[in-house]
Amino acid sequence: MEQTLLQLNQLSKSYGRLKAVDQLTITLKKGNVYGLLGPNGSGKSTTLGMVLNVVNPTSGSFQWYQGALDTHQALKQIGAIIERPNFYPYMTALQNLNLICKIKQCSTDSIQEKLELVGLWERRHSKFRTYSLGMKQRLAIAAALVNDPELLILDEPTNGLDPEGIHQIRALITKIAEEGTTILLASHLLDEVEKVCNQVIVLKNGVKYYEGPVDGITQTYGYFELKAKNLEALESFLKEIDEVETVEKNTNGLKAVLNAPLASEELSEKLAKAQIFVTHLAKKKPSLEDQFLSLTQNQ
Amino acid sequence: MRLLSIELFKIWHNKTSRVLILGYFLLIFSIAILSTINVEFGPIKFNLAEQGIFNFPYIWHFNTFVIALLKIFFAIIIVAMIGNEYSYKTLKQNLIDGLSKSEFLRSKIYAIVAFVTLSTLLVFVINLILGGIYSDYNEFQIIFSDLEYLLAYAIKLFGFFTFCLFLAILIKRSAFALGFLALWQVFEGIAYGLMRWKLSDFIPVLSAEQVIKFFPLQAIGNLIKEPFTRLSAIQNIADQIGEGFTKDYGISILNIIIVLVWSGLFIWGSYGLLKRRDL
Numbered sequence: 011m012e013q014t015l016l017q018l019n020q021l022s023k024s025y026g027r028l029k030a031v032d033q034l035t036i037t038l039k040k041g042n043v044y045g046l047l048g049p050n051g052s053g054k055s056t057t058l059g060m061v062l063n064v065v066n067p068t069s070g071s072f073q074w075y076q077g078a079l080d081t082h083q084a085l086k087q088i089g090a091i092i093e094r095p096n097f098y099p100y101m102t103a104l105q106n107l108n109l110i111c112k113i114k115q116c117s118t119d120s121i122q123e124k125l126e127l128v129g130l131w132e133r134r135h136s137k138f139r140t141y142s143l144g145m146k147q148r149l150a151i152a153a154a155l156v157n158d159p160e161l162l163i164l165d166e167p168t169n170g171l172d173p174e175g176i177h178q179i180r181a182l183i184t185k186i187a188e189e190g191t192t193i194l195l196a197s198h199l200l201d202e203v204e205k206v207c208n209q210v211i212v213l214k215n216g217v218k219y220y221e222g223p224v225d226g227i228t229q230t231y232g233y234f235e236l237k238a239k240n241l242e243a244l245e246s247f248l249k250e251i252d253e254v255e256t257v258e259k260n261t262n263g264l265k266a267v268l269n270a271p272l273a274s275e276e277l278s279e280k281l282a283k284a285q286i287f288v289t290h291l292a293k294k295k296p297s298l299e300d301q302f303l304s305l306t307q308n309q
Numbered sequence: 310m311r312l313l314s315i316e317l318f319k320i321w322h323n324k325t326s327r328v329l330i331l332g333y334f335l336l337i338f339s340i341a342i343l344s345t346i347n348v349e350f351g352p353i354k355f356n357l358a359e360q361g362i363f364n365f366p367y368i369w370h371f372n373t374f375v376i377a378l379l380k381i382f383f384a385i386i387i388v389a390m391i392g393n394e395y396s397y398k399t400l401k402q403n404l405i406d407g408l409s410k411s412e413f414l415r416s417k418i419y420a421i422v423a424f425v426t427l428s429t430l431l432v433f434v435i436n437l438i439l440g441g442i443y444s445d446y447n448e449f450q451i452i453f454s455d456l457e458y459l460l461a462y463a464i465k466l467f468g469f470f471t472f473c474l475f476l477a478i479l480i481k482r483s484a485f486a487l488g489f490l491a492l493w494q495v496f497e498g499i500a501y502g503l504m505r506w507k508l509s510d511f512i513p514v515l516s517a518e519q520v521i522k523f524f525p526l527q528a529i530g531n532l533i534k535e536p537f538t539r540l541s542a543i544q545n546i547a548d549q550i551g552e553g554f555t556k557d558y559g560i561s562i563l564n565i566i567i568v569l570v571w572s573g574l575f576i577w578g579s580y581g582l583l584k585r586r587d588l
Contacts, residue, residue: 086407096402
């Protein structure tokens with residue numbers, strides 16, 4: 011059985027009357043890559059802050075390692091980056107990492123390896139304050155990995171970076187995920203989550219909307235994109251098919267949304283029988299973004 | 310030891326703190342320079358060292374009082390280091406990395422205790438050396454009498470530093486915390502003035518002195534009373550002009566207890582603040 015790393019029970023945080031996180035129950039198991047999704051202000055950072063011992067919960071509880079370790083002991087086993095990289099600007103990269111090893115009570119042997127991984131070994135003797143934002147962010151990743159964590163928590167790791175920086179960080183995250191580290195990635199950038207995560211948790215206004223595999227956010231059978239010379243005939247024909255829920259017209263042609271499984275060749279066969287020949291037929295799955303929007307808007 | 314080494318690592322790698330600490334210890338040594346001061350005041354000429362400031366056991370009183378004035382150096386470091394932890398958000402990062410809030414506070418307190426211990430030892434050694442050179446009395450019993458001034462010195466520093474620690478955590482900004490410290494000094498002065506003026510009208514049995522000695526800075530200041538009027542030269546002058554001093558220069562146990570209670574409150578308050586606040 012997969013080991014439970016973190017369990018949240020009815021965890022809540024209120025700021026005055028505002029409920030930032032409302033009765034959140036989540037289980038994180040070893041070996042998965044989780045995406046924590048939600049628009050700005052949906053309670054992602056507050057949730058992470060609570061399990062990372064910097065925000066006091068209003069009610070509810072959480073347990074690390076099924077209660078085997080105190081929160082602060084458990085945090086020594088994991089790695090976390092939240093929002094901005096926080097280091098001592100007057101210390102060099104190497105000194106900062108040495109200090110973190112003292113705090114985490116881990117060996118300093120892997121410092122070189124991790125700095126090389128993020129491409130900062132050459133700059134190890136430079137003071138942190140001389141680093142660019144991208145370098146700071148990469149140092150934060152090295153710092154989070156220095157204890158070879160079982161769980162890596164990343165909160166908006168690409169915030170404020172230029173496209174090249176974003177690409178570097180994503181490549182790093184993918185690499186780390188491939189090595190089998192459990193990751194919890196909080197982001198409002200959906201494609202980011204879609205690319206690396208296999209499980210998602212969707213939050214809105216502090217409430218959990220969904221928890222499960224990426225594909226299963228909404229019950230969806232996908233949709234067809236179709237084009238034909240005689241669009242009217244095509245449209246009226248599509249509306250007759252049982253599996254088609256709705257047909258929409260847009261600039262590229264027609265979009266037929268399904269309410270039951272229907273394969274491309276089946277549809278193609280039906281169309282041929284009806285003497286309708288299409289210039290374009292493609293079956294598509296809705297993107298995570300579409301699913302996310304429909305999920306948070308419907309409810 | 311791990312907690313102490315974490316804090317020392319933070320202090321030592323900060324250039325400003327390093328300079329201040331080294332400067333502090335150099336200044337302690339420079340008290341020896343006092344011995345070379347020759348005061349020329351009209352017809353009155355004297356050498357400070359020869360006026361008995363380095364006589365045992367008076368030296369314990371004099372040097373602990375003077376050197377304690379330098380405590381502001383380390384106070385600045387404490388306040389600045391905590392201000393940094395907030396402004397760099399490294400306190401948050403430390404907690405995320407697995408330091409507990411009590412460990413964070415303890416690492417600061419251990420650094421304070423280490424500093425106070427080192428400073429007290431240094432004062433002890435310097436006094437033995439200076440006293441050994443200049444003191445008129447060198448009997449064993451006299452040398453090691455009045456050692457309670459060293460204890461008072463250590464408690465005075467500890468009390469003051471825990472006050473600074475509390476203010477720094479309360480206010481989070483180093484400059485404002487130091488400003489508040491100065492303001493508090495003024496406040497105690499005003500409170501004392503008001504009490505002298507009005508207190509006896511309301512509660513006749515209490516005098517302002519009795520109340521003010523429970524205030525933190527006043528209590529810390531009272532631990533070692535000013536030693537200057539105890540100098541025989543000054544006593545003589547005072548006697549001549551008919552203004553004899555009768556003052557108790559001793560260390561009061563009550564005073565020590567007051568300061569220790571304040572220290573306890575400051576540490577407890579600091580922990581409460583750390584625990585309650587979200588970061």
